[in-house]
Amino acid sequence: MTRRPTIADVARTAGVSPSTASVVFSGKTPVSDATRERVRAAAASLGYAGPDPLAASLRRGRSGIVGVVFEEHLGAAFLDPVKTLMMDGLADAVAPLGAGLLLLRDEALTENAPTLSTAPIDAAVLIGCSGLLRDSLELVRARGLPVVVVEGDAGDGVPRILLDNREAQRQAADHLRRLGHRSVAILTLPLDAGRRRGWVPADAEIAIDVTRERLAGARDVFPDAVAYAAAGSFIDEGLAAGRVLFADPANRPTAVIAQSDLLAAGVVRAAEEAGLRVPADVSITGFDGVQVDGLAPYELTTLVQAAAEKGRATGAAIAAMLEDREPASILLTCTFREGSTTGPVPS
Amino acid sequence: MTRRPTIADVARTAGVSPSTASVVFSGKTPVSDATRERVRAAAASLGYAGPDPLAASLRRGRSGIVGVVFEEHLGAAFLDPVKTLMMDGLADAVAPLGAGLLLLRDEALTENAPTLSTAPIDAAVLIGCSGLLRDSLELVRARGLPVVVVEGDAGDGVPRILLDNREAQRQAADHLRRLGHRSVAILTLPLDAGRRRGWVPADAEIAIDVTRERLAGARDVFPDAVAYAAAGSFIDEGLAAGRVLFADPANRPTAVIAQSDLLAAGVVRAAEEAGLRVPADVSITGFDGVQVDGLAPYELTTLVQAAAEKGRATGAAIAAMLEDREPASILLTCTFREGSTTGPVPS
DNA sequence: TTGTAGGCGTTATCAC
DNA sequence: GTGATAACGCCTACAA
Numbered sequence: 001m002t003r004r005p006t007i008a009d010v011a012r013t014a015g016v017s018p019s020t021a022s023v024v025f026s027g028k029t030p031v032s033d034a035t036r037e038r039v040r041a042a043a044a045s046l047g048y049a050g051p052d053p054l055a056a057s058l059r060r061g062r063s064g065i066v067g068v069v070f071e072e073h074l075g076a077a078f079l080d081p082v083k084t085l086m087m088d089g090l091a092d093a094v095a096p097l098g099a100g101l102l103l104l105r106d107e108a109l110t111e112n113a114p115t116l117s118t119a120p121i122d123a124a125v126l127i128g129c130s131g132l133l134r135d136s137l138e139l140v141r142a143r144g145l146p147v148v149v150v151e152g153d154a155g156d157g158v159p160r161i162l163l164d165n166r167e168a169q170r171q172a173a174d175h176l177r178r179l180g181h182r183s184v185a186i187l188t189l190p191l192d193a194g195r196r197r198g199w200v201p202a203d204a205e206i207a208i209d210v211t212r213e214r215l216a217g218a219r220d221v222f223p224d225a226v227a228y229a230a231a232g233s234f235i236d237e238g239l240a241a242g243r244v245l246f247a248d249p250a251n252r253p254t255a256v257i258a259q260s261d262l263l264a265a266g267v268v269r270a271a272e273e274a275g276l277r278v279p280a281d282v283s284i285t286g287f288d289g290v291q292v293d294g295l296a297p298y299e300l301t302t303l304v305q306a307a308a309e310k311g312r313a314t315g316a317a318i319a320a321m322l323e324d325r326e327p328a329s330i331l332l333t334c335t336f337r338e339g340s341t342t343g344p345v346p347s
Numbered sequence: 348m349t350r351r352p353t354i355a356d357v358a359r360t361a362g363v364s365p366s367t368a369s370v371v372f373s374g375k376t377p378v379s380d381a382t383r384e385r386v387r388a389a390a391a392s393l394g395y396a397g398p399d400p401l402a403a404s405l406r407r408g409r410s411g412i413v414g415v416v417f418e419e420h421l422g423a424a425f426l427d428p429v430k431t432l433m434m435d436g437l438a439d440a441v442a443p444l445g446a447g448l449l450l451l452r453d454e455a456l457t458e459n460a461p462t463l464s465t466a467p468i469d470a471a472v473l474i475g476c477s478g479l480l481r482d483s484l485e486l487v488r489a490r491g492l493p494v495v496v497v498e499g500d501a502g503d504g505v506p507r508i509l510l511d512n513r514e515a516q517r518q519a520a521d522h523l524r525r526l527g528h529r530s531v532a533i534l535t536l537p538l539d540a541g542r543r544r545g546w547v548p549a550d551a552e553i554a555i556d557v558t559r560e561r562l563a564g565a566r567d568v569f570p571d572a573v574a575y576a577a578a579g580s581f582i583d584e585g586l587a588a589g590r591v592l593f594a595d596p597a598n599r600p601t602a603v604i605a606q607s608d609l610l611a612a613g614v615v616r617a618a619e620e621a622g623l624r625v626p627a628d629v630s631i632t633g634f635d636g637v638q639v640d641g642l643a644p645y646e647l648t649t650l651v652q653a654a655a656e657k658g659r660a661t662g663a664a665i666a667a668m669l670e671d672r673e674p675a676s677i678l679l680t681c682t683f684r685e686g687s688t689t690g691p692v693p694s
Numbered sequence: 695t696t697g698t699a700g701g702c703g704t705t706a707t708c709a710c
Numbered sequence: 711g712t713g714a715t716a717a718c719g720c721c722t723a724c725a726a
Contacts, residue, residue, distance in 0.1 A: 004491060006718095006719055006720080007719070007720065007721095008719080008720090016696075016697085017696065017697045017698075018697090018698095018719095018720080018721090019696075019697065019698080019699095019720095019721075019722075020695085020696055020697075022720065022721060022722085023695095023696090023721090023722095026721080028721090028722090029695080029696095029722095030695070031695070031696085032695065032696090035695080035696080047489070049464070049486075049489040049490045049491070050464060050465070050490075051719080051720065051721090052718090052719055052720070053410075053465055053466060053467035053468075054401070054404050054405045054408075054410055054467045054718085054719080054720090055405055055702095055718070055719035055720040055721090056719080056720055056721075057401050057405075057467055057720095058401045058402055058404075058405045058702055058703070058704090058718085058719080058720075058721095059701085059702055059719080059720045059721045059722085060702085060720090060721075061401075061702070063400075063401055063467060064465070064466065064467075065412070065449065065466075065467070073435060074431075074434055074435050074438050075431050075432055075434070075435035075655075078425040078431045078434070079428075079431065081426075084421075084422050084425045084426065085422055087421055087422070087425070088420060088421050088422035091421050091450065091452070098465075100449050100450060100451055100466055101449070101450045102412065102447050102448070102449050102450075103438065103447060103448045103449075103450065104447055105438075117396070117397055118397070118400055118411070118445075119400060119411065119412075119447055120400040120401045120404055120410060120411075120412075120467065121400075139396075142394070142396040143396045143397075144351060144396070234640050235640045235641035236640055236641060236643055239641070239643065262640070265641065266641065269641065293581050293582045293583055293609070294582035294583060294586070294612065294613065294616065294641050296583055296586065308422075353702095353703055353704085354703070354704065354705095355703075355704090363712075363713085364712065364713045364714075365703095365704080365705090365713090365714095366704095366705075366706090366707095366712075366713060366714080366715095367711080367712055367713070369704065369705055369706095370705090370711090370712085373705075375705090375706095376711080376712090377711070378711070378712085379711060379712090382711080382712080398703075398704060398705090399702090399703055399704070401702085401703080401704090402702070402703035402704040402705085402718090403703080403704055403705075404704090404718095405702090405703080405704075405705095405718050405719070405720090406703080406704045406705045406706080406717085406718055407704085407705075407706095407718085408718070
């Protein structure tokens with residue numbers, strides 16, 4: 001025989017009708033033990049490995065696949081521990097739906113690759129913030145698929161999963177203020193897709209929501225704090241920025257508010273390099289609450305965001321939409337955690 | 348109208364046959380400009396977003412999805428820079444096929460989740476090494492799907508993507524020997540799924556291929572070198588192990604061969620901590636050639652594996668099988684790169 | 695408990 | 711260049 005056996009072949013061999021055979025595999029309707037056995041045996045003898053997922057999907061109108069759209073190269077995305085954790089949570093959350101995650105790149109970035117418009121997905125998760133996202137959003141909505149946007153600017157009627165970035169960052173700033181700090185520098189995430197490194201002018205346009213909100217939170221407490229933008233969320237970026245911040249001994253901040261833990265870790269290293277003790281000479285806060293490999297023995301004072309929970313919430317929203325329930329936008333809150341990198345202002 | 352429009356609706360509205368409408372969207376056959384326009388217009392007016400991927404897939408017998416099976420939690424997998432890079436390469440390589448990557452967890456780990464046996468995939472990539480892999484392999488073969496195994500023990504007829512671990516590691520060891528080192532310690536990756544940390548007895552059974560082969564390569568040059576196993580490939584693990592290796596000043600290796608760059612980075616840090624200069628007092632080699640965030644200013648002496656290339660090779664093998672060509676197993680070679688962490692043995 | 699019938703939405707083939 | 715026809719393989723009312 002040349003072609004793969006179908007459920008019809010199995011049914012024929014077992015001497016039952018196709019629908020009965022189908023039921024044996026789906027288990028949706030009771031079947032007598034004898035029949036089940038016969039069908040099973042027939043399947044085994046033919047080397048039938050179960051219903052073709054494609055045909056089943058078409059019939060059901062569901063593929064069991066959730067597309068996750070990234071704006072960047074996959075490698076870049078997974079360099080970010082927060083995204084990794086969030087994917088983890090998302091995977092957990094969609095698993096009970098019987099759904100898997102399909103990695104997709106933003107339409108604009110792909111050639112003849114599989115895309116939002118041609119992939120057999122039941123729903124989509126858009127991650128990120130930039131303008132490309134709008135196009136992707138259009139595509140998905142045109143197809144009438146449920147969408148959830150994570151930490152991005154979505155617009156009307158699209159459920160979003162957000163973080164209380166501003167409020168949280170304000171807490172960290174408050175903590176520093178209570179410790180007596182007045183001369184504070186802020187190390188921000190990239191301002192826009194350009195990812196230029198450097199001082200942030202007072203009137204800078206900040207295209208990326210996360211960056212803007214965390215900065216606002218810090219400025220709520222320290223309106224005049226200088227800000228320096230990193231080109232990405234990496235330890236080495238934090239190190240480079242830290243060198244700049246600590247360059248002038250006469251005019252050095254007593255505390256640095258970094259917008260990510262990786263950046264903060266780099267700043268810690270820059271401080272060490274400059275002969276400064278943390279937190280005796282300089283206090284440093286992070287953001288994210290991820291485990292930074294290689295930072296021991298320090299423990300960052302930081303804002304712990306429930307990254308995996310973010311993924312789970314996203315999954316829940318997807319589940320809701322798939323079941324025609326109203327999905328809720330969700331605002332997750334961060335928890336302030338005091339570590340060993342902040343202390344009283346040096347006298 | 349309540350249900351989504353189909354290509355038949357579009358065809359009717361445009362006054363053409365369904366097949367013609369189909370051709371307009373697929374572009375597989377020339378169509379007159381006028382007709383194309385009319386179909387496009389009809390589609391737009393009906394809000395038709397293009398052919399349903401599920402139906403198209405069924406018809407074509409291809410879903411355009413490649414399943415990637417991990418043995419571990421997704422989060423854990425993406426913590427490993429080599430895997431991340433390899434995913435990146437894989438994504439690149441399958442994109443031209445019009446395929447996307449579906450993240451799957453090993454069958455054993457999942458509840459009613461989407462799996463190898465129910466997901467609409469055209470091919471599968473199995474990553475890893477343990478025994479579970481065998482089960483997954485069975486499932487996939489039962490479905491008659493093309494499979495590629497990356498760095499795992501696959502068995503008969505399954506194309507594999509492998510690295511010249513032993514030979515490569517030998518090069519690094521040779522390098523150290525030529526520099527005069529005689530007292531060398533080896534820091535290995537985990538020995539098995541148990542991931543126990545500690546000295547490796549001479550007669551230890553090593554279940555994980557990569558660990559075993561790299562160890563063998565090092566021992567080809569230094570048969571009597573002691574070996575210590577880390578519990579994972581992390582900087583902090585390297586640090587912890589380094590502390591052990593450097594604990595006794597009287598009996599301290601002059602060189603450490605670490606089986607991954609992350610481990611090596613930790614060892615560098617442990618050396619600093621112990622007041623040892625690298626490479627003046629101790630030489631350290633890594634493996635992988637990944638960019639270790641936060642290690643600057645050191646540059647590891649290491650073996651550069653083309654991780655992304657590994658992914659690309661995997662994709663190529665998949666492509667070959669999908670086109671009924673014979674897929675080749677591939678042995679990739681690592682390149683020795685001398686950095687700033689190795690030097691002559693201290694006199 | 696089992697069988698019958700119809701269709702999910704598309705596209706390949708072939709004839710015109 | 712365009713159109714009729716026939717699957718792709720399965721599932722689910724509904725009837726028996």
